[in-house]
Amino acid sequence: MAEYSIKDKVAIVGIGETQYYKRGQAPVSEFRLACEAIIRAADDAGIDVRDIDGISGYANDRNEASRLATALGLKHLGFAGMVWGGGGGGGSGAVGNAAAAVNAGYTKYCVVFRALAQGQFGRFGQAPRSEYISGPAAYTAPYGLFVPAQWVALRTHRFMHDYKINQEPLAAVAMADYYHAQFNPRAVMYGNPLTREKYNQSRWISEPFHLYDCCMENDGAAALIVTTADRARDAKKKPAWIMAAAQGSGYRHYAQVENQYDFSSANFKTLAPRLFEMAGITPKDVDCAQIYEHFSGAVMISLVEHGFCKPEEVMEFVTFENITAPKGKLPINTSGGNIAECYMHGLELVHEAVRQVRGESTCQVPDCKISLVASGPMVSPVSDLIVHSM
Amino acid sequence: MSSETKYCLPEGLPLPRAQRDGLDKEFWDATRRHELVVQRCKSCNAFQWGPEQICHKCYSADLGWHRVSGRGRLYSWTRTWNPVHPALRDACPYIVVVVELPDADNVRMVGNLVGDPHQQPRFDAEVEAVFEDHTAHTLVQWRIVN
Numbered sequence: 052m053a054e055y056s057i058k059d060k061v062a063i064v065g066i067g068e069t070q071y072y073k074r075g076q077a078p079v080s081e082f083r084l085a086c087e088a089i090i091r092a093a094d095d096a097g098i099d100v101r102d103i104d105g106i107s108g109y110a111n112d113r114n115e116a117s118r119l120a121t122a123l124g125l126k127h128l129g130f131a132g133m134v135w136g137g138g139g140g141g142g143s144g145a146v147g148n149a150a151a152a153v154n155a156g157y158t159k160y161c162v163v164f165r166a167l168a169q170g171q172f173g174r175f176g177q178a179p180r181s182e183y184i185s186g187p188a189a190y191t192a193p194y195g196l197f198v199p200a201q202w203v204a205l206r207t208h209r210f211m212h213d214y215k216i217n218q219e220p221l222a223a224v225a226m227a228d229y230y231h232a233q234f235n236p237r238a239v240m241y242g243n244p245l246t247r248e249k250y251n252q253s254r255w256i257s258e259p260f261h262l263y264d265c266c267m268e269n270d271g272a273a274a275l276i277v278t279t280a281d282r283a284r285d286a287k288k289k290p291a292w293i294m295a296a297a298q299g300s301g302y303r304h305y306a307q308v309e310n311q312y313d314f315s316s317a318n319f320k321t322l323a324p325r326l327f328e329m330a331g332i333t334p335k336d337v338d339c340a341q342i343y344e345h346f347s348g349a350v351m352i353s354l355v356e357h358g359f360c361k362p363e364e365v366m367e368f369v370t371f372e373n374i375t376a377p378k379g380k381l382p383i384n385t386s387g388g389n390i391a392e393c394y395m396h397g398l399e400l401v402h403e404a405v406r407q408v409r410g411e412s413t414c415q416v417p418d419c420k421i422s423l424v425a426s427g428p429m430v431s432p433v434s435d436l437i438v439h440s441m
Numbered sequence: 442m443s444s445e446t447k448y449c450l451p452e453g454l455p456l457p458r459a460q461r462d463g464l465d466k467e468f469w470d471a472t473r474r475h476e477l478v479v480q481r482c483k484s485c486n487a488f489q490w491g492p493e494q495i496c497h498k499c500y501s502a503d504l505g506w507h508r509v510s511g512r513g514r515l516y517s518w519t520r521t522w523n524p525v526h527p528a529l530r531d532a533c534p535y536i537v538v539v540v541e542l543p544d545a546d547n548v549r550m551v552g553n554l555v556g557d558p559h560q561q562p563r564f565d566a567e568v569e570a571v572f573e574d575h576t577a578h579t580l581v582q583w584r585i586v587n
């Protein structure tokens with residue numbers, strides 16, 4: 052493993068984001084949001100934007116690398132990469148691709164970004180409109196199965212049945228996200244706390260998910276800069292060193308019409324062991340984790356597949372006390388995440404991992420050295436990242 | 442197996458059509474005859490669903506269809522309350538089920554659960570296919586077998 056490892060050879064040296072908006076409220080175009088986030092990330096890194104020479108994206112981002120490079124006047128574009136499909140599952144993977152490209156010498160400063168203005172394009176939470184449908188969707192759409200909230204609900208529900216799990220761990224994740232967001236002025240839900248009563252009384256979206264178990268839909272953009280070890284040592288701020296990155300998918304996880312081989316899997320079973328092997332650590336060494344939550348219920352399954360607890364232990368492990376900063380056993384989603392900070396397809400989770408190891412989080416975990424990011428459970432591909440401070 | 446005259450969901454949802462390349466034509470044709478078929482490899486007898494271009498076990502492209510009993514096991518379900526399509530505005534809640542077919546190597550199919558949308562379905566309950574005839578296509582729904 053060692054000779055292929057990117058461990059400590061590259062680091063994240065800059066992060067930036069636009070203001071995060073509720074869906075449809077961004078005052079400027081999605082492309083301009085992308086440019087703004089990249090400019091801010093370069094500023095945070097202390098570099099000239101024009102020195103960026105790599106662009107790494109995911110989820111089939113609409114803002115093409117060449118267009119960005121032209122708008123930003125990049126002197127040279129040495130790498131442009133995209134993680135295929137997978138929605139937010141590619142977030143850590145895009146960082147992994149950037150890390151590999153930097154390590155290979157294709158690029159010296161590679162930007163990873165995500166821009167979303169759902170008001171200007173289609174919404175993820177609504178069905179696309181068409182009169183006829185063919186292919187795999189013909190076996191689901193006529194039955195009113197259209198959106199991730201529903202298929203994640205189906206998979207989570209079976210997991211809950213198999214391991215005798217009730218609503219508590221789901222509520223704990225939603226409550227923890229909202230709790231953390233109350234300390235984070237960037238969060239869309241800052242100043243809008245969630246009580247357990249409000250959670251209980253909120254409408255069902257698709258059982259077992261209440262409204263507050265679901266991520267938001269937002270407008271905005273986020274970007275970060277990955278560079279070499281030599282350059283990272285001269286960075287303006289403390290680098291977040293990349294310990295390990297992994298991306299991919301398990302056996303036939305993308306089989307259609309709910310025929311994924313492992314029905315309720317978050318799809319991390321083949322990734323997580325490689326991730327920890329590359330990092331040379333165990334789950335016990337992780338101080339803080341950012342676990343992608345399109346829906347709260349998928350978080351407990353991701354935690355299990357990364358070895359933080361056994362499926363039989365979910366009820367005792369995934370509690371509000373255990374997953375909140377600063378005192379929890381494993382604080383997660385300390386910025387508010389997709390549910391309460393911003394649904395930036397999970398790139399805001401990578402930013403938060405960087406802030407934690409820099410010591411800059413608004414919900415700082417004391418002496419946080421290692422933070423893990425798990426991107427996009429249940430989709431394909433999914434991806435993982437571990438950053439640390441040295 | 443039986444047929445159903447009352448629809449689970451209202452008209453206005455996307456209408457299923459066989460793929461242009463003919464891959465799943467036999468499935469949709471069979472539903473018109475109230476028969477449930479699943480794709481099966483003629484070389485190694487492996488089942489797969491939805492239909493694929495080659496067998497995932499032996500890579501043969503010689504794929505056929507196997508008629509199953511229409512009995513299955515309710516593997517998972519969700520009751521959807523949020524209308525995600527305009528046609529569903531007055532149709533919530535409704536129950537989406539995932540059904541495993543034991544006589545086709547437990548491939549899974551998706552449908553609606555026939556009957557009271559407020560019922561509490563039991564995991565692993567035995568279910569049977571119910572054919573719901575529309576003007577130009579037939580949907581496969583599921584009913585709990587007592």
Ligand SMILES: [Zn+2]
Binds near residue numbers: 482483497498501
């Ligand atoms: Zn075969």
